[in-house]
Amino acid sequence: MPKLDERGHLLTEQANPKSQHLDQLTTLELVDLFNHEDARTIEAIAQAREPLATAIDLTAKALRQGGRLFYIGAGTSGRLGVLDAAECPPTFCSYPEQVQGILAGGTEALVRSSEGLEDRADDGAAAIDNRQITMLDVVVGITAGGTTPYVHGALQAARQQGATTIFIACVPADQVSAQVDVDIRLLVGPEVLAGSTRLKAGTVTKLALNILSTGVMVQLGKVYGNRMVDVAVTNKKLHDRALRILQDLTDLSREEAGHLLEQSDRSVKLALLMHWTGLGKEAGDQLLADHQGNLRKAVSAVNK
Known part of the structure; x- marks a missing residue:
């Protein structure tokens, strides 16, 4: 040096x-x-x-x-x-x-x-x-x-x-x-x-x-496609972003997306998993944990 x-x-x-x-x-x-x-x-x-x-x-x-x-x-x-x-x-x-x-x-x-x-x-x-x-x-x-x-x-x-x-x-x-x-x-x-x-x-x-x-x-599985599906929903802007992510990746209305988001304790990743697989919150949480939080791998495990 x-x-x-x-x-x-x-x-x-x-x-x-x-x-x-x-x-x-x-x-x-x-x-x-x-x-x-x-x-x-x-x-x-x-x-x-x-x-x-x-x-x-x-x-x-x-x-x-x-x-x-x-x-x-x-x-x-x-x-x-x-x-x-x-x-x-x-x-x-x-x-x-x-x-x-x-x-x-x-x-x-x-x-x-x-x-x-x-x-x-x-x-x-x-x-x-x-x-x-x-x-x-x-x-x-x-x-x-x-x-x-x-x-x-x-x-x-x-x-x-x-x-x-x-x-x-x-x-x-x-x-x-x-x-x-x-x-x-x-x-x-x-x-x-x-x-x-x-x-x-x-x-x-x-x-x-x-x-x-x-x-x-x-x-680390914090992203799905190019969406920040692990975004922390801590203010109005991020709540709006979470709803838009859910709407963009599903066929849900904004009202339906909001209901799903609350069911998942405001976890976009978990909300998507629940919607795509039909799993409840606890089962979805466990499936994500089994796949180290990777949404794509968790969904594939159910739909394979």
């Missing part, structure tokens, strides 16, 4: 020649430049497709066995991990402990910069210890520039516990190496504003986390 005062050669710290006159551009030219540079995030995801797929497979396997997924980072990288973790329960009805975000500085660092805390490798290791991470778990270390000691300390501690480790960075491996199970490099090039990794690096990291968590939940 480069010394903390020797990072100038890192890809994320270099100056972008296309934006060297940034302060002299018209507003429209500035917007166009950002748009052009942001296109590189899509290319970077395409280049990382294989390690991303491997990360999904390993994480899904771990979660099926009762493991948990942890994102850990500092600053923007850490906040993105916390955001992705926070969105899993309402989207997929996952339990809050299943996907967790760990941010250097804790909750306060979500709204107030505490970047100095990223330099403490021991704090990263302590975060792993505090959450009693084991060989069943997956730890994703996120650091745009690749050098964050907090993240490296956490990954080293996680490896010592036998956990699956994944590294996400926006610098090539020959600039910063990492001893992990899956190494994901999202190479978007120098930022429009030199060194500001909340820009392209932040955007491409969000894209990667979207793919990782959604891909894992698809493999």
